[in-house]
Amino acid sequence: MHLTITLTTTLLSTLLSTSHALPQTVVNPGGITNWTVTNFEIGCSPGGCTYNFNINGPASADVGPAFSTYCSGTDVQQKLVPCGDQNVQANLVPTTQDGLVLVVNRYGAGINGNHGIMSGNATAAPAGEPAYPSFVIPAKFYGDIFIDSKK
Ligand SMILES: *[C@@H]1O[C@H](CO)[C@@H](O)[C@H](O)[C@H]1NC(C)=O
Numbered sequence: 001m002h003l004t005i006t007l008t009t010t011l012l013s014t015l016l017s018t019s020h021a022l023p024q025t026v027v028n029p030g031g032i033t034n035w036t037v038t039n040f041e042i043g044c045s046p047g048g049c050t051y052n053f054n055i056n057g058p059a060s061a062d063v064g065p066a067f068s069t070y071c072s073g074t075d076v077q078q079k080l081v082p083c084g085d086q087n088v089q090a091n092l093v094p095t096t097q098d099g100l101v102l103v104v105n106r107y108g109a110g111i112n113g114n115h116g117i118m119s120g121n122a123t124a125a126p127a128g129e130p131a132y133p134s135f136v137i138p139a140k141f142y143g144d145i146f147i148d149s150k151k
């Protein structure tokens, strides 16, 4: 049985801010899947900061096979930016409590043909501290964005 919950408007708009698909409100939240960030680098100049990293994660029944990709962006973008694998998107968010928080979304087709979204975040650099070169992002499945019409 699938546990049915309703996402808050805020969470949905955050997760889907760069998606063109209409959100479904019924989701099947999954357990935590660890995504591994390596070679995380950040470089700042008076014009702003740029960051880049590699990320990989295992296969998911909800969003597709194992993945590995390279992401880069700047802190002036302030939005989710597609990585080399465009189904993966990242945003580096400055927070007062947790320092620089790396938010990563992953979209893709699951084994049932539905297109789902997973999302997670983790501190990449505590406030005033250097960035961690590698860390783990605990990601969760947040539901299907569109449903396979052939079912
Ligand atoms: C995910 O990573 C955390 C922290 O590194 C670890 O404690 C946990 O056991 C990992 N979970 C899985 C399912 O690998």
Ligand SMILES: *[C@@H]1O[C@H](CO)[C@@H](O)[C@H](O)[C@H]1NC(C)=O
Binding pocket: 093, 095, 101, 103, 120, 121
């Ligand atoms: C990180 O994820 C948690 C939920 O796990 C959420 O409450 C929090 O707002 C997220 N942080 C950012 C910066 O998106």
